[in-house]
Amino acid sequence: MTKFILKKFNENGEKKFEEFFDRKLKNKKTPIPFKYLLDQNLTDSVDGEIEIDNSKKFKSAYEFGKYLDEKLKDLKNIRFETGIFHWLTLVFFDQLFPGPSGGSQKIKYILNKKSPSSWKKHLVRLRWELYSQFKEKSIVYLTKEMNNWSDEEESISASPTLNSSETILDLYTKLYLRYDNKKNPTIISKRNISGNHRELTKELSIYQLNFDINRMSVEELLNLLGPDFKKWIKQTA
Amino acid sequence: MGKFNYTNRVELFWDIDDDQRDVFIAVSSLEREFYIMLNLNLILKKIRKNHPKLNEQTTKIYCEIYRGAFRKEVQLGTLKEPYHDSYSGNNFQVDDRIVRTLDEIDVNRVSFRIIITNTNNQILASSNSIRPFFIGKKEEIKTIKQNKELPLFATKISDEIQHPWDVGFENDTDKSKMIPVIYFNAKLDIASECETDDRLTVVIFSYAFKELLRRCLLLSDVDENKHIQEFLKFAEQANTNLKVEEIQQQIASTNENEEIYSPEIELFIDNAVAKYLEQFQLLKKYENARQNLNIQSEE
Numbered sequence: 001m002t003k004f005i006l007k008k009f010n011e012n013g014e015k016k017f018e019e020f021f022d023r024k025l026k027n028k029k030t031p032i033p034f035k036y037l038l039d040q041n042l043t044d045s046v047d048g049e050i051e052i053d054n055s056k057k058f059k060s061a062y063e064f065g066k067y068l069d070e071k072l073k074d075l076k077n078i079r080f081e082t083g084i085f086h087w088l089t090l091v092f093f094d095q096l097f098p099g100p101s102g103g104s105q106k107i108k109y110i111l112n113k114k115s116p117s118s119w120k121k122h123l124v125r126l127r128w129e130l131y132s133q134f135k136e137k138s139i140v141y142l143t144k145e146m147n148n149w150s151d152e153e154e155s156i157s158a159s160p161t162l163n164s165s166e167t168i169l170d171l172y173t174k175l176y177l178r179y180d181n182k183k184n185p186t187i188i189s190k191r192n193i194s195g196n197h198r199e200l201t202k203e204l205s206i207y208q209l210n211f212d213i214n215r216m217s218v219e220e221l222l223n224l225l226g227p228d229f230k231k232w233i234k235q236t237a
Numbered sequence: 238m239g240k241f242n243y244t245n246r247v248e249l250f251w252d253i254d255d256d257q258r259d260v261f262i263a264v265s266s267l268e269r270e271f272y273i274m275l276n277l278n279l280i281l282k283k284i285r286k287n288h289p290k291l292n293e294q295t296t297k298i299y300c301e302i303y304r305g306a307f308r309k310e311v312q313l314g315t316l317k318e319p320y321h322d323s324y325s326g327n328n329f330q331v332d333d334r335i336v337r338t339l340d341e342i343d344v345n346r347v348s349f350r351i352i353i354t355n356t357n358n359q360i361l362a363s364s365n366s367i368r369p370f371f372i373g374k375k376e377e378i379k380t381i382k383q384n385k386e387l388p389l390f391a392t393k394i395s396d397e398i399q400h401p402w403d404v405g406f407e408n409d410t411d412k413s414k415m416i417p418v419i420y421f422n423a424k425l426d427i428a429s430e431c432e433t434d435d436r437l438t439v440v441i442f443s444y445a446f447k448e449l450l451r452r453c454l455l456l457s458d459v460d461e462n463k464h465i466q467e468f469l470k471f472a473e474q475a476n477t478n479l480k481v482e483e484i485q486q487q488i489a490s491t492n493e494n495e496e497i498y499s500p501e502i503e504l505f506i507d508n509a510v511a512k513y514l515e516q517f518q519l520l521k522k523y524e525n526a527r528q529n530l531n532i533q534s535e536e
Binding site for chain 1 (some may be wrong): 241242243244246299303304307308310340341342343346352354358359360363396397
């Protein structure tokens with residue numbers, strides 16, 4: 001079975017999914033319980049007959065976010081519907097888990113209701129949120145594989161101000177996003193070179209106390225930055 | 238606030254006594270809206286002091302709404318022409334220019350930040366994260382404002398409780414800011430039924446008051462918490478024989494689980510409940526509601 005009609009986990013479903021995840025962490029051979037996706041005791045229906053194809057392979061987190069946005073675009077007020085995102089996490093679990101280096105941090109897969117500020121680190125919800133908010137521009141944060149929590153995502157998820165601002169996304173794009181000869185997107189910033197995206201995030205966190213960075217233009221933001229950051233503008237892929 | 242303050246910005250206060258408060262925000266969980274009152278005189282005085290050349294016409298006010306990692310922005314006009322709700326002469330007026338819906342946000346966990354900026358995008362004033370007052374209907378703002386004091390406890394719709402209703406403390410990670418709360422189960426509609434049926438209000442609120450008081454008496458290190466202190470002061474005023482401090486000393490020196498149900502403390506709590514029922518005329522409201530029901534059924 002590779003196609004499902006979109007549902008959302010109810011309270012029991014979310015609990016069972018989390019229990020499965022905890023078991024999986026202890027024993028990587030634990031089979032993925034796809035049967036939960038259809039279990040009437042664990043799921044509730046959502047509006048419309050939305051087909052989700054779990055055989056679909058995604059080249060990048062961007063492609064994944066785009067797919068989710070296409071599927072979820074007609075649903076209202078789902079931002080805080082953890083049941084939908086947990087259900088989708090299970091649908092694509094074999095593509096999401098583990099990370100490329102074996103990463104299996106729980107907040108990447110489970111939305112803790114008592115800690116919504118950690119939701120920005122969820123592998124499904126964040127990709128959906130970034131694409132649905134910024135559409136094609138979200139590529140700057142989502143160039144890596146779907147199971148790879150990228151450095152760029154780690155940087156912008158540091159604060160809701162950063163990951164909700166289109167201007168800041170434009171600034172990241174101008175500084176660090178390039179396309180190679182085959183038109184593949186690539187991030188040129190390197191962690192061992194000064195003025196990288198991690199340092200930019202720290203710099204912006206200080207600026208946002210003093211400047212209204214959400215409503216500033218890219219040029220105005222660039223004027224605040226030092227040469228370590230501006231040097232990236234001239235760099236090619 | 239002094240940290241990294243390059244723009245001489247001032248801090249806007251919200252969790253402080255009414256006469257010093259710059260910003261008051263309430264959230265109606267039933268109407269899924271927020272209401273905001275700005276004390277413009279106070280705010281202007283502060284900003285002018287740090288920025289004598291202030292241009293009120295071009296200085297903008299923004300309200301940022303946060304829920305976890307989600308941020309939404311609402312414009313509140315300029316310092317010259319601000320958009321904000323107001324209360325005067327027992328009249329609460331909403332400003333229709335404010336986009337106040339919280340439909341896309343989980344209203345129970347929302348927080349706010351106010352930012353005032355000039356044309357150079359410098360922040361002239363800002364608040365830290367504002368936790369709103371949670372109310373049922375917007376009319377409850379009148380009660381808060383009329384009494385010039387904090388309500389004894391807040392009400393909140395919760396999807397984390399299993400019972401129809403429960404009591405507890407909001408902000409319980411910070412003892413100085415904990416607030417006594419009645420939680421209503423989000424799956425039920427009890428909060429709005431309380432609005433229309435005083436009998437339900439009396440049954441729930443009287444017992445909730447009793448249980449919250451018992452829990453407040455057990456709390457330690459809450460001297461700085463004005464919500465808890467107001468609650469305890471209210472109870473103490475109903476009693477002549479026993480002081481809160483004496484109760485807390487007794488509890489500290491004995492087995493607290495046994496002591497809190499001792500006849501002496503039970504009497505203290507009962508007296509406070511009696512005062513609560515009397516002050517808010519709850520028994521009278523119950524009786525009136527019952528009579529109205531009888532009249533309706535006879536008709």
